[in-house]
Every structure is written in structure tokens, then in C-alpha cells.
Amino acid sequence: MAKYNPPEQSRALQWIDIIFVVAAIFLALWLPLQAGWAGVSRAIQKIDNPTWEALGQTPAQVEQWVKLGFADAAAAHDIIQNKFDYSIDWTQLVIMAVVIIGYFVFLFKASDKEYREVIDEKFNGK
Amino acid sequence: MANTASAASAPQKVSLSRVLGPAHVWALGVGIVLVGEYTGWNFAADKGGTLAALIICWTIGLLYTSVAMIDSEVTSTVAAAGGQYAQAKHIVGPLMAFNVALYLVFAYTMLEVSNAILIADTIKSYAGEGFESWHYEGIIAGVIVTLAALNYRGVLMTLNVNFVITAVAYLAIIVLFFSVQPWSQGTVLRLGEMVTPDNALPYGWIGVIAGFHWGIWYYLGIEGTTQAAEEVRSPARSLPYGTMAGMITLLVGASLTWYVCASLMPWQYLGYTYYPLLDAGKLTGSKTLEYMMFIATILAALASANGCINDAARAWFSLGRDRYLPTWFSAVHPKYRTPYRSILFLVPIALAFAFIANLGQAITFSILSGVLHYTFMSVNIVMFRNKWPLGSIRRGYTHPFHPLPAIVLFILCVVTFFAIFLGYGAQLTAMVVFYIVMSLWFHFYRYRYVRRGEQFTMPWPKPRGY
Numbered sequence: 367m368a369k370y371n372p373p374e375q376s377r378a379l380q381w382i383d384i385i386f387v388v389a390a391i392f393l394a395l396w397l398p399l400q401a402g403w404a405g406v407s408r409a410i411q412k413i414d415n416p417t418w419e420a421l422g423q424t425p426a427q428v429e430q431w432v433k434l435g436f437a438d439a440a441a442a443h444d445i446i447q448n449k450f451d452y453s454i455d456w457t458q459l460v461i462m463a464v465v466i467i468g469y470f471v472f473l474f475k476a477s478d479k480e481y482r483e484v485i486d487e488k489f490n491g492k
Numbered sequence: 493m494a495n496t497a498s499a500a501s502a503p504q505k506v507s508l509s510r511v512l513g514p515a516h517v518w519a520l521g522v523g524i525v526l527v528g529e530y531t532g533w534n535f536a537a538d539k540g541g542t543l544a545a546l547i548i549c550w551t552i553g554l555l556y557t558s559v560a561m562i563d564s565e566v567t568s569t570v571a572a573a574g575g576q577y578a579q580a581k582h583i584v585g586p587l588m589a590f591n592v593a594l595y596l597v598f599a600y601t602m603l604e605v606s607n608a609i610l611i612a613d614t615i616k617s618y619a620g621e622g623f624e625s626w627h628y629e630g631i632i633a634g635v636i637v638t639l640a641a642l643n644y645r646g647v648l649m650t651l652n653v654n655f656v657i658t659a660v661a662y663l664a665i666i667v668l669f670f671s672v673q674p675w676s677q678g679t680v681l682r683l684g685e686m687v688t689p690d691n692a693l694p695y696g697w698i699g700v701i702a703g704f705h706w707g708i709w710y711y712l713g714i715e716g717t718t719q720a721a722e723e724v725r726s727p728a729r730s731l732p733y734g735t736m737a738g739m740i741t742l743l744v745g746a747s748l749t750w751y752v753c754a755s756l757m758p759w760q761y762l763g764y765t766y767y768p769l770l771d772a773g774k775l776t777g778s779k780t781l782e783y784m785m786f787i788a789t790i791l792a793a794l795a796s797a798n799g800c801i802n803d804a805a806r807a808w809f810s811l812g813r814d815r816y817l818p819t820w821f822s823a824v825h826p827k828y829r830t831p832y833r834s835i836l837f838l839v840p841i842a843l844a845f846a847f848i849a850n851l852g853q854a855i856t857f858s859i860l861s862g863v864l865h866y867t868f869m870s871v872n873i874v875m876f877r878n879k880w881p882l883g884s885i886r887r888g889y890t891h892p893f894h895p896l897p898a899i900v901l902f903i904l905c906v907v908t909f910f911a912i913f914l915g916y917g918a919q920l921t922a923m924v925v926f927y928i929v930m931s932l933w934f935h936f937y938r939y940r941y942v943r944r945g946e947q948f949t950m951p952w953p954k955p956r957g958y
Binding site (some may be wrong): 369370371372373375380381383384386387388390391392393394395396397398399401407422423424426427430431433434442445446450452454455458459461462465466468469470472473474476477478479480481482483484485486487488489 | 584585589591682688690695698699756757771774848909913914915917922924925927928929933938945955
């Protein structure tokens with residue numbers, strides 16, 4: 367295989383590439399925050415006039431809550447009653463699986479194509 | 493390996509310094525990770541209960557033991573800055589290498605951000621009413637900028653500092669453990685009263701799986717030891733020793749941490765707090781232990797942020813050196829022999845996210861990139877063994893039981909993807925879409941500027957099957 371000579375990249379184009387990469391990084395990190403995706407599905411299951419017993423705390427646990435600065439059950443209520451919802455959204459799960467599998471398939475296939483060129487040139491096609 | 497001081501313009505050859513030993517490798521790996529025992533792991537208890545956090549600690553420990561075994565073999569053979577990036581380049585191909593470098597930069601930069609936020613939050617929790625938002629933001633900025641300056645100044649000094657502060661932070665866990673008389677349940681610790689049959693697994697086994705997401709935080713970053721490959725005096729010896737010693741240190745530390753915290757706090761509080769070990773110190777009633785854990789929390793976060801800057805900059809630097817990104821980033825400082833432009837470039841990115849994200853979000857970004865990375869590693873080792881079977885090239889270390897660690901790693905990564913889906917599915921999908929966009933950009937545009945054969949720098953025979 368003939369040796370590949372890459373074109374020289376102008377300074378302006380280098381800067382454009384840097385700006386593109388930085389913008390993409392910011393978008394990938396900032397967009398989920400902005401769109402509210404960066405969070406979990408959970409809700410506070412409210413108990414009116416909570417007591418430690420109603421919150422399922424044993425005397426030993428209550429002692430520790432108090433030492434941690436939670437004077438009564440009402441102060442700890444929102445922490446104790448904040449429950450996760452683990453019901454599965456199958457559509458979202460399938461979309462996520464397809465995106466991840468598709469990504470890795472493309473990655474390995476395209477990498478292999480590039481890798482063959484590297485090996486061909488490195489070992490002079492021998 | 494030589495690099496140009498300013499690859500785009502100056503011809504002078506300057507390389508990274510080979511000054512590090514196994515202790516520095518240990519300090520780099522454990523230094524990055526140890527903060528996970530001061531915060532983060534406990535959110536696994538939030539997801540699935542205190543017992544789930546222990547099951548996850550050991551199961552994810554298995555994942556990371558596989559990572560350390562695989563990494564030790566490949567890195568002791570492919571000893572180049574960029575760590576897994578250099579591995580991917582030589583074993584899978586350029587596009588994979590580009591993606592791996594992005595995983596590394598994302599994982600470490602977001603981890604650095606998490607550490608800066610943790611330090612500010614910890615100080616704020618003790619500061620009282622006079623503590624205003626500019627104090628908080630000033631601490632975050634001060635941590636990131638000061639540590640970047642330290643990294644700029646030289647790798648030896650950076651990792652010497654890391655060795656000392658990591659050792660102190662680890663010692664604090666040991667001191668706390670023995671101070672609470674672990675041999676005498678009921679004196680200080682009350683495991684049987686905190687973890688009961690009713691609350692051990694409050695969400696059942698689905699909670700255990702969901703907790704895998706945060707379980708990653710027990711050990712995330714241990715694989716960063718490989719980033720020092722080009723700066724250690726003897727990669728074949730130092731990298732496996734440093735990495736495996738680091739993993740053993742962390743498994744012991746994680747188990748002690750769980751035992752102390754689980755014995756002192758109700759699971760709901762354990763899953764809620766940002767400072768489980770600091771709270772454990774507080775709950776002993778000893779002001780000395782409380783202040784010791786306060787200082788240790790800050791030291792652990794400093795060590796982690798310090799190591800993260802080191803690793804992220806080397807991954808970014810490697811991308812520039814191979815022309816995957818503009819060569820401007822491949823500059824090595826002529827005096828300090830550090831990838832100074834890459835170090836400086838990542839500072840504003842870290843600062844920006846430290847100001848807009850909260851701790852949980854920043855940790856999640858880091859975890860997402862980490863799991864993508866480990867998935868690659870499980871396939872990478874199989875390809876490595878197939879392309880260069882044992883005996884065909886000299887390996888610094890050969891890991892046993894192949895392909896069992898690769899299979900275990902792959903299965904646990906799939907489970908962890910599902911765990912992330914249970915809390916952050918849309919965010920994971922969005923991040924993968926980002927990697928797809930970047931891959932298309934690289935494959936169809938950027939790769940034209942990359943020299944082909946020159947990317948392969950190892951003195952190996954042609955891979956089998958090519």
C-alpha cells in the first residue's frame with residue numbers, strides 16, 4: 367500500500383476543530399442537565415403527622431437520627447419517605463439498547479476498516 | 493517516545509520524564525479512587541438498602557479486579573501515555589482509540605468536578621452562616637486552578653503530593669475503624685440494629701441491580717494507573733504491581749468503610765448523606781475523630797482531583813500527538829516536561845461544569861463514561877490475545893484464567909448499563925448519541941489528517957488475521 371500523506375491542516379481549521387469538539391462536549395453535558403434528564407424517578411410518599419414508628423424506625427435508629435441533628439420524625443420524613451420507582455419503561459429500554467449496540471457495532475466495524483489501512487502501511491502490505 | 497515541544501511548529505524533541513515508581517502508580521490509582529469511599533458509594537444504599545451496598549461493593553469489586561487484571565497485561569505490554577487509548581489504537585483501531593480517549597477525558601474531568609464540589613460542600617457544611625456563594629465558588633475555582641498549576645509544574649511533584657495525601661486519607665479510615673472497636677458490636681457499632689431483616693433490601697433484588705450504578709464509584713478510576721505508562725521507570729514491573737496493590741487497598745478500604753457506616757447509620761440517611769465517613773466520625777461522639785474525618789474527606793477529594801487532572805490531560809495530549817485532534821495539544825513543556833497545553837485547556841471545561849452541575853449529576857457523567865470504557869476493555873483483551881497469542885510478543889505480565897475475567901467484566905457492564913437505565917436512561921442515551929456524533933465526525937472528516945502507519949508504534953509482528 368502506498369504511504370498516505372495527510373494534508374496539512376491550517377491554523378484556522380485547527381481552531382474550528384477545537385471549537386467543534388468543545389461545543390460538542392458542552393452540549394452533551396449541558397443538554398441533559400437543562401432538559402432535566404439528569405435525574406431519577408422518585409417521589410416522596412407523604413405521611414401526615416409522622417412519628418418515628420410510622421416511619422419504620424427502631425429506637426436505635428431514632429437515636430442515630432437525633433445525633434445527626436434530626437430532632438423529630440417530621441425533620442427526617444422527606445429523607446425516609448423519598449422512594450424510588452423502579453417500574454421499567456420498555457420503549458425507552460429498547461431505544462437505549464439499540465443505540466448502545468448500534469454504537470458499538472459501528473465503532474468496531476469502522477475501527478477495523480481504519481486498522482487494516484494502518485497495518486497495511488506499517489507492514490508494507492507484507 | 494519523543495514528542496515535539498510544539499508539534500505544529502518547532503522541531504525540538506522533548507519527551508515526558510520517566511521518573512515514577514510503583515508507589516507513584518499506587519498513589520495515582522488509589523488517589524483518584526479513594527474519594528469514592530468518602531462519598532458516592534453510599535448512594536448505592538439509597539438505591540437498594542445497606543445490604544445491597546455491601547453486595548455491590550464485592551460484585552463491583554469483581555468487575556474492577558477483572559479490569560485491573562486485564563489492564564495490567566495490556567498496559568505492561570503497550571506502555572504509552574494515554575493508557576487504554578494507546579491500547580485501543582494498537583489493538584482495535586483508530587476510531588475506537590479516539591472514543592476511548594474521550595471516555596477517559598469525560599470520566600476524569602467530571603470526577604475532578606465532583607471532587608471540587610465535594611470539597612466546597614464539605615467546607616460549607618462546617619462554615620456557618622457567613623459562608624456565601626462566592627466563598628463556595630471560590631473554593632471550587634481555587635481547587636481546580638491550584639491543582640492544575642501543580643500538574644503543570646511536574647508529574648513527580650504531583651504524584652509525590654498524591655502519595656502523601658492519599659496515604660493520610662487511607663490511614664484515617666483505618667484509624668476510624670479501630671477507634672470504634674469493631675470487635676465489640678454494641679459498644680459503638682450497632683450493625684444488627686441498623687440493618688434488620690425488614691430493611692436490608694427494601695426494594696428487593698431490583699434495588700441491588702439499580703445500586704450497581706453507584707457501586708462503580710467505590711473503585712472508579714483505578715484503571716487510571718495506566719496513564720503514567722510513559723512516565724514510569726519500569727512499566728512492565730511498576731504498572732501491574734501498582735495497579736494490583738491499589739485494587740487490594742481499595743477492596744479492604746471499601747469493606748471497612750461499609751462496616752463502619754452501616755453499623756452507625758439508618759440506611760435512609762446513609763443513602764442521603766454526601767459525607768458518610770465524616771458522619772460516621774460525628775456519630776462516634778469523638779470530636780477528634782470527627783475533625784480527622786473532615787480533613788481526610790478534603791484530602792481524599794484533593795488527591796482524586798489531582799490524579800484526574802493528570803490523567804485527563806495525558807489522554808487529551810495523546811489525541812493531539814497522533815493528530816486525532818489538532819497537534820497544538822501535543823506540546824510538552826520544555827522545562828517541566830508535562831503536557832501543559834492539555835492541562836490548561838481542560839481547566840475552563842472543568843470550571844464550567846463545576847458551576848452548573850451538582851455532585852450527583854457530575855458523578856453520573858463520570859460513571860457513564862467509565863462503563864462504556866470497561867465494555868471496550870472486555871472486548872479489547874480478547875482481540876489482543878487473538879491477534880498476538882501468548883508467546884508471539886513479550887508481555888510484562890500475563891493475567892490468569894483468560895477469558896473468564898473478560899466474560900465477567902462484560903456481563904457486569906451489561907448489568908450496570910441496565911442499572912443506569914433505571915435512574916438515568918435518557919442521560920445515558922444522550923451521551924451515547926454524543927459519542928456517535930463524535931465518531932462520525934472523526935471517521936468521515938478528522939481522520940484524513942492522521943498518518944496511517946505511524947500510529948502503530950509498538951515493535952510487534954503483524955497481528956494474526958491481517
